[in-house]
Amino acid sequence: MPNVLEGNLNGAGHKYGIVVSRFNDFITGRLMDGAVDGLVRHGVQDGDIDVLRVPGAFEIPMGARKLVARNKYDGVICLGAVIRGATPHFDFVAGEASKGVGALAMEADIPVLFGVLTTNTIEQAVERAGVKSGNKGWETAVAAIEMVNLYRQL
Numbered sequence: 001m002p003n004v005l006e007g008n009l010n011g012a013g014h015k016y017g018i019v020v021s022r023f024n025d026f027i028t029g030r031l032m033d034g035a036v037d038g039l040v041r042h043g044v045q046d047g048d049i050d051v052l053r054v055p056g057a058f059e060i061p062m063g064a065r066k067l068v069a070r071n072k073y074d075g076v077i078c079l080g081a082v083i084r085g086a087t088p089h090f091d092f093v094a095g096e097a098s099k100g101v102g103a104l105a106m107e108a109d110i111p112v113l114f115g116v117l118t119t120n121t122i123e124q125a126v127e128r129a130g131v132k133s134g135n136k137g138w139e140t141a142v143a144a145i146e147m148v149n150l151y152r153q154l
């Protein structure tokens, strides 16, 4: 039998930092509500969750890096919504957000999770913020709990 290492979904005693961008707040606010709900439903205390607001998705990696540097959290959750417009701007903002969070995640000793929507339309974003296709904030929060518990075994 192989030794399988897998994190469970019990968040009791965990501390989380959430960085959430304000741009497209009507979406990111729902992602944040979903993330907090996902954490609390899995045993995380409200008071063990700190939220850092940044202007846009481009600033998410900067905020997340500062949260990691506080050495206070078991995991950091990044939430944002980049919605395609008429120009190539989308590619740069979404690209830097994912590259920045990815690079940080590889360096940090704690899990850093990516809950940034990158959608072609507002409708796609709405659907992923609690309407039709679940809530990506909630999903990212639950994935964070699993990863924290996995890291504890490694």
Ligand SMILES: Nc1c(NC[C@H](O)[C@H](O)[C@H](O)CO)[nH]c(=O)[nH]c1=O
Residues within 6 Å of the ligand: 021, 023, 024, 055, 056, 057, 058, 059, 080, 081, 082, 083, 084, 089, 093
């Ligand atoms: N267009 C979107 C942005 N743009 C703003 C940038 O993220 C950034 O705040 C600005 O360029 C200053 O550095 N941000 C989003 O989160 N979502 C977008 O759709």
Ligand SMILES: CC(=O)[C@@H](O)COP(=O)(O)O
Residues within 6 Å of the ligand: 082, 083, 084, 085, 086, 087, 088, 089, 090, 091, 093
């Ligand atoms: C994702 C974006 O940056 C977007 O909101 C910008 O829209 P546009 O390309 O129409 O300026």
